[in-house]
Amino acid sequence: MHYLTNGFGGKSYNSFMKTSEIKTKSPLEDVAKLIEHFPEGIHETVVPYLSVMRSNRQTSFAQALITPSFCVIVRGRKRVYLGEEIFEYAAGDTLSSLITIPATGMIVGATEENPYIGLRIDLSLHEIAAVITEAGLKFDQTDNAPRVGAFVGTASGDIQKIFLKMIQMLDKPEEVYLADLLKKEMLFRLLTGEYRHLFFQKSLFDQTANGVGRVIEWIRRNYTEGFSIDQLARSYGMSVSALHHKFKAITTMSPLQYQKQLRLQEARRLLVSGQMDATTAALEVGYDSPSQFNREYRRLFGLPPLKDVKSFRQNPAIA
Secondary structure (H helix, E strand, C coil): CCECCCCCECCEHHHCCCHHHCCCCCHHHHHHHHHCCCCCEEEECCCCCEEEEEECCCCCCEEEEECCEEEEEEECEEEEEECCEEEEEECCEEEEECCCEEEEEEEECCCCCCCEEEEEEECCHHHHHHHHHHHCCCCCCCCCCCCCCEEEEECCHHHHHHHHHHHHHHHCHHHHHHHHHHHHHHHHHHHHCCCHHHHCCHHHHCCCCCCHHHHHHHHHHCCCCCCCHHHHHHHCCCCHHHHHHHHHHHHCCCHHHHHHHHHHHHHHHHHHCCCCCHHHHHHHCCCCCHHHHHHHHHHHHCCCHHHHHHHHHCCCCCC
């Protein structure tokens, strides 16, 4: 894996070699056959943490939140902006996120004959920490270790086989009892594999006062509340400059930018679901000024709230 300027690991757009062009037999080919009947959209499965995603068309770039997860592409290609870097990845490649992080992405070149198909495993730092403790895993962490919230890699043969076992459970619901064991096995393989230093990052797991992971989690849980950077830094035993540096290394943005994106993404979800109008949604997510909300919403999503919601509902592949 190569580390780019912002710390994200993976294959940059300019140097990307299409994995789909490498004609080797892999468990993902069997996975594809078992789930090719799924219709377009995002589908939860009887395996409680596993979702299947399919798109029969190329999409335009869309803003979204990547929540803690481990995703693998079974067919097709995807392009994602993480900070200032562009990543394009294809069948056999993975995207992992250890925190909730804003990103921009699109599905590339999908058609009904050659759809995009992906799998997603929901996970949490708590689950990762439990496997580390139970398995007695040790990590050589240094001050120079990378700090990243999300990264691109390649699924090993062992990981692909675990995905295949999960998909085979869909036709054997009585075996879902074993799903938690499979998830633990997957986390163990990730924590002992090529990207183990990325799945365990001290700065995210550290529960001491100056652990930046605690700052990220506080903002995620309290994004409707106002705060000052000085107060936040003091609360977690950091200088303002240290907080900015550590926070941006992981999320690619400042604490206030992170809060703003969380607010706007939640407002968009409320609007699309039809739960409330734009003014009410703005107040719900912490905005005091509806006009400021409208300006920042348009800046992020490219359209004012009502037009964006209408466009969003008319494009199910993006939704």
